[in-house]
Structures are given as C-alpha cells and as structure tokens.
Amino acid sequence: MWRIAWTERLLCIVIIALIALTACTPRKQKIEQGEMRAFEAFFAANGDSVSITPRKVRTQALLKMQEAKDSLVRHNYLAVASKTCLMSSDIDSARLLIRQIEDFTMKQPFSAQLADLKSECYNMRGNVYARTGYMDSAEVYFRKAYEQRMQGTKMEVVPDILMNLADANNRLGKLDAGAAWxxxxxxxxxxxxxxxxxxxxxxxxxxxxxxxxxxxxQCDYYYNLAAESYESMLPFEKHFYLNNRGTSYYYRGDYETAISYFRKVIDLAKDYPDMLFEQNLGWMNLGDCFLQVNEADSAAKYISKCQPFFKKIGIPTALYYIDTQNIELALIRKDLPQAQRILTGSVAPPDIDPDMIHIRNKYLQRYYEETENYRKAYFYLKENNRMDDSVRNERVRMRTADLALRYQQDSTVMAQKVFIREKENEVLELRQTKTFWIALSIITLMAVGFIYTYNKKKRALLLAQNRRTVSTLRLENIRNRLSPHFIFNVLNQEMAERKAEEHQELSSLVKLMRRNLELAEQLCVTLEEELDFVKIYIDLERRSLGTTFHPVIEIGDDVCPGQVQLPSMLIQIPVENAVKHALRGKEGERNLWIIISSQANGTCIRIRDNGGGYRMNSRNKGTGTGMRVIMQTIQILNMKNKEAIDVAVHNVRLPGGEAGCEVTFLLPDKYDYKI
Structure with a gap:
C-alpha cells in the first residue's frame, strides 16, 4: 500500500510540474519575442549611427545587453558592439567579442534567428581578416556568412554580404567571381x-x-551611377567610393585627379573621429601619388603620418606597401643605404596584391641600376615584363569570363522577366475581378452605413425629445401637485382673517410657492436664486424642528452666486430630503450644512446632515422621486457636454462621532444648460 501511495504522489508532482511548465512557456516565449522586437527597433534606429558614432552606439548596445533576459537577444546586442569596434578600428576588441558570440552559437540548437546571428558573426570575422590582409580567410568566412543568412529571416541583409564576398574575390585576383557576386x-x-x-x-x-x-x-560608367547617390551614402560608403575612384585615376597615370579624390577622403575622415583606418589609408595613398610626381617632401610627410598606425594594428600588406614607398623615397633622395636597409628588412606577405609586387619590382630595378648591379636590374626588368604579359593574359581571360557570366545572367534574367510578365497578366485579371467585387461591396456597405447612421441619429433625436418632455413633466408634476391659483386663493383668505403678526408664516409659505411657480418652467437658475429659495424653505421648517435645528450656509470668498448656474431644485431637493427623512425624527441637535466652494475647474456644492446616514431599510426612507428627477435631468444635460456634472451620495463620519449623509455636486465652469 505504501508503494502505491508513493507512486501516485510522484505522478501528481510530475503532472503539476508539466502543467506549470506548459503555463510558463507561452509567457517566456512572449517575453523573448518582445525583447527581440525591441532589439530590431534599436538596430533600425541606430544602424546608420554604427559607422557615424560607433562609440556612442557601443555604449547603448552594452547597456541594452545587460537589461535583456534572453541570451540570444543579449548576443545580438553584443554583435552590434563588435561591429562598432570594427568601425573604430579596435580590431583586438572586435576579435574578443566575436569569439564570445561564436562560443555561444556553437552550443545552441538551430533556429532561423540563430542563423541570422551566426551570419553576422561570420561576416564580422571576415571583415577582421580583410582589414588585416588575410583575404583567403576573409573569403571563406564571407561565404559562410552568406550560407547562414540564406537560412535566416533577414534576406534584406544578403546584398551586403555578397558585396563583401565580391570584394574579397577581387583582392584575391578572382575578378570574374567578384563581378558575378x-x-x-x-x-x-x-x-x-x-x-x-x-x-x-x-x-x-x-x-x-x-x-x-x-x-x-566601364569603370567610369559604374562610378557615375554610384555618384548619383553620393549625398545619401553612409560615411563609410562615401569613403569606399572616393578612395576607389582615386585609385582608378592612379592606375591611369592621372595623379593630380587621384590626389584630389584622396584629399576628399581625408576631409571626410576628419568629420568622423572613429574613421582612423580610413584617414590613414588616405594618407598612404596620397604619399604614393606624391612619389609619382616627384614631390618627395609631401610624400615623406604623409608616409610618416600613416606608418605608426599600420604598425600598431599590424596589417602586413599595408606595411609592405609603405616599405615600397620608403624605397622609392630613398631613391629619389639618392639615399641608397636607406633603400638597402628597407629591402633587407622587408618581407612580402604570402597574399600580396600583384600590382604591389609590380611596383616593388620597378623600384628594385631602379635601385640596382643606381648601384650599378645591372644583372639584378635586368632580372627585375624581365620579371616585370613577365608579370605584365601574365597580367594581360589574365585580364583577357577575366574579361572573357565576365562577358560569359553577364550573358548567362542576362539570359536567366530575361527568362525570369518573361515568366514574371505572364504571371503578372494573370494576376492583373484576378485583381480586376477582385477590385470590381470589392468596389461593389464598399458601395453596399456605405449605403447600409448611411441608412443605419441616419436612423440612429433620428432615434437619438426622438429619444432626447422624449427625455426632455418626460423630465419637464416630472418636474412640473412635483412642483404642481395642486393648482397654484387654488392654493393662493385659500391662503390669501386665511391671511385676511388673521392679524398681521399672526400671518408671517403663511406669508413665507406664499412667497415660497410663488417662487416655486416662477422656477417651474426654468431648467437652470443661478446659485443666488436657488439659495434664496432654499433659505425660504429652511425658515418655514425652523418652527417645526425647533431650536435644536441649526442650518449653516457657507459660501467661499471666490464664489460669485449671481454668475454660477445650476439645474433648478439641485440644492432644494437634497435639503428637503435631509430635513424630512434624516433630521425631523432625530433627537438632540439637528445640524444641516450647505457648503459651496470653488474648485480648479468648477464649483463644488456639499449638502451634509447629522441624521445618522442613509440606510436602505430605514422607515423614514422616501420614495426617491425628487432625487431621481434631478439625476435624470443631469444625465440628459451630460449627454451633450464634454465635461459632466459629477454627483456623489455617501455616508460620512462627523467630527463629534455622529454619522451623516453628504450629497456632493461638482459643476464644471463651462457647462451648457440648453437642451
């Protein structure tokens, strides 16, 4: 028996745990989705700023990363931070952050969002290798980034990866593959x-x-297409455009135009302190251009500016290029020992660009001519001629391959366009049919909506008229239970038979009823008129309630009774209810307060008594007809006003320990009493 009970208990625990897990999973997914949407919104708002103010974006991304609970979202923020490190040329920090992201992605199960993060990580790793001159590795990682992105969700980013892949192939000498990408x-x-x-x-x-x-x-054709959008380019895109266009004029031998473009590169980088790499690259290119026009001092100035930077970050191809420039500078200055020292200490990187080797061989040929070692000079002359022939042959092959790829792509695109045109025609027919039925449906709905709105407004107008009529009739019914003329005649006869000092009370009653008759047809009165009416009523009630009845009327100093309007009988009915149902049957002191004060946007009226409070089962409870009519009148008025009259009825505890009832009205300043 014990075993069975223990097993059942364990089963219950497992079931409860599963239910709790099932309940928590949707909530957890909702939180994760919300955080991912927040990241996407952050990246959309700051994507362009990554290249403009990378340090600021890095700080924001790291703060957001600390707030995020989902690990995938945290590492997406980390990817943004690593990208800013690349933009500010902080290569070591970029490597460190990329390694953290790689360690995370290797341990996670596959998902489309993880594929996006992996692609971003591979793309940044490729950029690090490209910046440091290892183009073989860069090409491998760009291809991995492309493959991962094709499994992800953000297809709009794929062209950026394809451009990186194309650039890597270009620098590896695979120009046909670069053009294809x-x-x-x-x-x-x-x-x-x-x-x-x-x-x-x-x-x-x-x-x-x-x-x-x-x-x-062809080069100028594509550069001119790019130049049309120069103003809308991001800063790093402007740098690529200016630097590459300057390089094109360098290879044409138009060094003056090349210098003008490289100066624009430097001016651009000055406006963005984090574009250190771009600025130093501009100085290096300017140094080479000044060497070509034999301005040794200007060349030396720019070479000395950029050399410390490239030594610090350790880019072999850049350092090889700077050594080549220093050799030419030494030859121009006839400093052959300096040229010899540079040649002895310089080592060509394994993936150096052939154009750089060609330039270096040209300087070596000149050096050996200057040192009268004509055998070596002749060797480098032949080597350059061989390279020229090889490069020409390679260019012919590349052009042929490029033409073949362009023809193949154009044929594919043409077939796709024909197919798309056929499908567009089919879709057009469907759209026309769909548009006809949608238009017909809209017209029908508009007609039905118009008829419905017209009938609704008509019903609302009739309802308002009925409510106004009912409210008026009810008020008149209360105020005119008997014919006023009949009552006046009887009272006048009674007053005529009595002495002057004996008919004072009857005189007040006649005055009250005449005032009531005057207000019978008015929906609203001034506060002054209403208080006069209430005072007459209170004076009549003093005799029956005796000396223990203490009415108090308090009016704030900032309240002008002659200018404040309110519904007729608004104060009198609650006062009458307080006297009849709360104070008349009470033993001891009978207190009644009417307190009127000014509030921020209106006037507050409080009618308070010490009659024990409102009780549903009280035997003194009236029919409630008076308050019901007041509430219905306020409801009708509120329907056509933006700010409503606020009504509150509640029991209160008075300072002496007694209980009482308080009726509160809050009258807005700008209130329309017209119906």
Missing part, C-alpha cells in the same frame, strides 16, 4: 525590391573590378 547582389536587390541605397556600393564595386581589368570606360 556583385551582379548577384544587384539581381537580389531588384527581386526583393530593396531600396536603391543598397545599389551604389555595388556600382562602385563593379567599377573597381573594371579598374583591375583596365577597362576605364
């Missing part, structure tokens, strides 16, 4: 209907390929 990015932009801001980087990327192929007509 750029054209694929263009096709993707058109097919996904991505905004045109993605296209300028593709245009100047293609232009860079045609610079390498020395096809300057």
């Amino acid at each position: 750029y054209r694929r990015a263009l096709i993707l932009c058109d097919s996904l209907d991505i905004v045109s801001t993605k296209k300028p980087p593709i245009y100047y990327g293609l232009a860079q390929i045609y610079v390498a192929l020395r096809d300057f007509d």
Whole structure:
C-alpha cells in the first residue's frame, strides 16, 4: 500500500510540474519575442549611427545587453558592439567579442534567428581578416556568412554580404567571381525590391573590378551611377567610393585627379573621429601619388603620418606597401643605404596584391641600376615584363569570363522577366475581378452605413425629445401637485382673517410657492436664486424642528452666486430630503450644512446632515422621486457636454462621532444648460 501511495504522489508532482511548465512557456516565449522586437527597433534606429558614432552606439548596445533576459537577444546586442569596434578600428576588441558570440552559437540548437546571428558573426570575422590582409580567410568566412543568412529571416541583409564576398574575390585576383557576386547582389536587390541605397556600393564595386581589368570606360560608367547617390551614402560608403575612384585615376597615370579624390577622403575622415583606418589609408595613398610626381617632401610627410598606425594594428600588406614607398623615397633622395636597409628588412606577405609586387619590382630595378648591379636590374626588368604579359593574359581571360557570366545572367534574367510578365497578366485579371467585387461591396456597405447612421441619429433625436418632455413633466408634476391659483386663493383668505403678526408664516409659505411657480418652467437658475429659495424653505421648517435645528450656509470668498448656474431644485431637493427623512425624527441637535466652494475647474456644492446616514431599510426612507428627477435631468444635460456634472451620495463620519449623509455636486465652469 505504501508503494502505491508513493507512486501516485510522484505522478501528481510530475503532472503539476508539466502543467506549470506548459503555463510558463507561452509567457517566456512572449517575453523573448518582445525583447527581440525591441532589439530590431534599436538596430533600425541606430544602424546608420554604427559607422557615424560607433562609440556612442557601443555604449547603448552594452547597456541594452545587460537589461535583456534572453541570451540570444543579449548576443545580438553584443554583435552590434563588435561591429562598432570594427568601425573604430579596435580590431583586438572586435576579435574578443566575436569569439564570445561564436562560443555561444556553437552550443545552441538551430533556429532561423540563430542563423541570422551566426551570419553576422561570420561576416564580422571576415571583415577582421580583410582589414588585416588575410583575404583567403576573409573569403571563406564571407561565404559562410552568406550560407547562414540564406537560412535566416533577414534576406534584406544578403546584398551586403555578397558585396563583401565580391570584394574579397577581387583582392584575391578572382575578378570574374567578384563581378558575378556583385551582379548577384544587384539581381537580389531588384527581386526583393530593396531600396536603391543598397545599389551604389555595388556600382562602385563593379567599377573597381573594371579598374583591375583596365577597362576605364566601364569603370567610369559604374562610378557615375554610384555618384548619383553620393549625398545619401553612409560615411563609410562615401569613403569606399572616393578612395576607389582615386585609385582608378592612379592606375591611369592621372595623379593630380587621384590626389584630389584622396584629399576628399581625408576631409571626410576628419568629420568622423572613429574613421582612423580610413584617414590613414588616405594618407598612404596620397604619399604614393606624391612619389609619382616627384614631390618627395609631401610624400615623406604623409608616409610618416600613416606608418605608426599600420604598425600598431599590424596589417602586413599595408606595411609592405609603405616599405615600397620608403624605397622609392630613398631613391629619389639618392639615399641608397636607406633603400638597402628597407629591402633587407622587408618581407612580402604570402597574399600580396600583384600590382604591389609590380611596383616593388620597378623600384628594385631602379635601385640596382643606381648601384650599378645591372644583372639584378635586368632580372627585375624581365620579371616585370613577365608579370605584365601574365597580367594581360589574365585580364583577357577575366574579361572573357565576365562577358560569359553577364550573358548567362542576362539570359536567366530575361527568362525570369518573361515568366514574371505572364504571371503578372494573370494576376492583373484576378485583381480586376477582385477590385470590381470589392468596389461593389464598399458601395453596399456605405449605403447600409448611411441608412443605419441616419436612423440612429433620428432615434437619438426622438429619444432626447422624449427625455426632455418626460423630465419637464416630472418636474412640473412635483412642483404642481395642486393648482397654484387654488392654493393662493385659500391662503390669501386665511391671511385676511388673521392679524398681521399672526400671518408671517403663511406669508413665507406664499412667497415660497410663488417662487416655486416662477422656477417651474426654468431648467437652470443661478446659485443666488436657488439659495434664496432654499433659505425660504429652511425658515418655514425652523418652527417645526425647533431650536435644536441649526442650518449653516457657507459660501467661499471666490464664489460669485449671481454668475454660477445650476439645474433648478439641485440644492432644494437634497435639503428637503435631509430635513424630512434624516433630521425631523432625530433627537438632540439637528445640524444641516450647505457648503459651496470653488474648485480648479468648477464649483463644488456639499449638502451634509447629522441624521445618522442613509440606510436602505430605514422607515423614514422616501420614495426617491425628487432625487431621481434631478439625476435624470443631469444625465440628459451630460449627454451633450464634454465635461459632466459629477454627483456623489455617501455616508460620512462627523467630527463629534455622529454619522451623516453628504450629497456632493461638482459643476464644471463651462457647462451648457440648453437642451
């Protein structure tokens, strides 16, 4: 028996745990989805600022990362922070953050959002390798980023990865593959209907390929397309455009134009303190241009500016290029020992660009001519001629391959366009049919809505008229239980038979009834008129209630009774109820307070008694007809006013320990009493 009971208890615990887990899972998913939407909103708002103010965005991203509870969202913020490190040339910090993201992604199960994060991580890793000159590794990681992004959710980011992949292939000398990736990015932009801001980087990327192929007509065609969107480019995109266009004029031998573009690069970088890499690259390119026009002092100035930066971050290709410039500078100054020292200490990186080797060989040939080592000079002359032939052959092959790829892509695009046109015609027919029925449905709904609104307004008008009539009739019914003329005649006869000092009370009663008759047809009166009426009523009640009856009327100093309007009988009916149902049958002191004060947006009226409070089962409870009519009148008036008259009835505890009832009215200043 004990075993069975223990088993049942364990089963119950498991079932409760499953129910709790099932209940918590949707809530957890909701929180995660909310945090991911918050991250996407953050990135949409700060994406452009990553390249403009990277340090500020990094601080915000790290703060948001600490607030996020979902680990995937936290590492997305970390990816933004690592991207800002790249933009500010803090390569070591970027590597550290990327490694943390990689460690996280390797341990997580596959999901589309994880694929997006992996793609971002691979893309940044590729950019790190590209910045440090390891283009083989950069190309591998850009390809991984592309493959991961195709499994993710943000397809609009794919063109950016394709551009990085194309640029890596260009720098590896695979110009045909680079052009193919750029054209694929263009096709993707058109097919996904991505905004045109993605296209300028593709245009100047293609232009860079045609610079390498020395096809300057095609080069200028694509650069001019990119230039049309120059003002809308991000700062780093402007840098790529200016730097690459300057490079195109360098290879044409137009060094003056190249210098003007590289100066624009430096001016651009001055406005953005985090563009250190771009600024130093501009100085390095300017140094080379001044060497070509034999301005050694200007060249030395810019070479000395950029050399410490590239030594600090350790980019082999940049340092090799700077050494090459220093060799030429030493040759111009006839400082052959300095040229020898640089040659001895300089080592060519394994993936150096062939153009750099060609430039270095040209300087080596000149050096050996200066040192009268003509055998070596002749060797480098032949080596450069061999490279020229090889490069020309490679360019011919690349152009042929590029033409073949363009023809293949154009044929594919043409077939797709024909297919799309056929489908568009089919969709157009469906849309026309759909539009006809939608228009017919809208017209029908509008007609039904018009008829419904017209009938509703008509009913509302009739209802308002009925309510106004009912309210008026009820008020007149209360005020005129007997014919006023009959009552006046009887009272006048009674007063005539009595002495003057004996008919004072009857005189007050006649005055009260005459005032009541005057107000019978008025929906609203002034506070002054209402208080006069109430005072007459209280004076009549003093005789029956005796000396223990103490009425008090308090009016605030900032209240003007002659200007405040209120519904007729608003104060009199609660006062009469207090006297009849609370104070008349009470033993001891009978207190009645009428307190009128000014509030922020209106006037507050309080009628309070010490008659024990309102009780549902009290035998002194009246029919409630008077208050019901007042409430109905206020309800009708409130229907046509933006600010309503506020009514409250509640029991209160008085300072002496007694209980009482308090009726409160709050009258807005700007209130329309017209019906």
